[in-house]
Amino acid sequence: MPPSQRSVYAKTSRFAVSLGALGGFHADPRALATLTPPPIFAQLLRDERRSLTEGEVEFRLWLGPLPLTWLARHEPGPNPDSFADLQVRGPLAYWRHEHIFREAPGGVELTDRVTLAHKPGLRGIFTRLVFDGLPLRILFAYRHWRTGRALRK
Template sequence: MLHFQHFSVINAPPEVVWKFHERPDILQLLNPPWQPVQVVRRQGGLEIGAITEFRLFLGPLPLTWLARHTKCEKNHLFIDEQISGPFESWVHEHRFVGENGKTKLTDAISFSIPGGGTVEFMTGWLVQAQLEAMFRYRHHITKKECESL
């Protein structure tokens, strides 16, 4: 199993950052332009049981990803887990920690790549690099949007 983490400090309270993540268009807004993703279905918001289905592309190959929210503590955290998709397993925790009117936003992901340890060893660095670029973009957009409210 591999682990990834990215955090940033947003100059806005957790309630503002949480509300931003509740937007119905949040996935489209936070999706980097270099990674085409189509939202196929979204049922619910951030609450437990919410479902999101989207299609992403590995080169010309479309991949369907289905995720369910398995934990939600309003203004503090939510967790989504892959039900089906490109990874062997994927658990993504979004954590919002307030301090002095600001929010430390942390995305922590535990994931496994199909094919076992050797495949993870050989390709894990590439997935980590892609995640770093994607979350740098997502946090930049989140910071820009939440700090302008």
């Protein structure tokens, strides 16, 4: 998919924890379910990550009765304290989600940056309704809220 047909979304939040705590939360296999907002249900099918920056995860998102299976490859992100997951197989034409961690005054800053592109036709219409615009903003607002809540426990 040419870069000109991709869009980028980013959300940044600060948390009063260490880089290690934020990374540990994301490394936990339960994080996917924790960060998936209702009414979507996440089902982990296979987790072959060797670290946050290496390996693959296969999961299924249930949107009501509709299953969406996703295979993501984890790889290094844009800085040493980050990682990315790249959709290898899934509902979109392209999806790269960078989880960027940075030290910040009083804790850490998390930036979720997603670069995405849609498939043509009905699939593209569907993914625009579920994974773009307002739904994408709601998804990441929820994810950052849940991350903060989990880190405060």
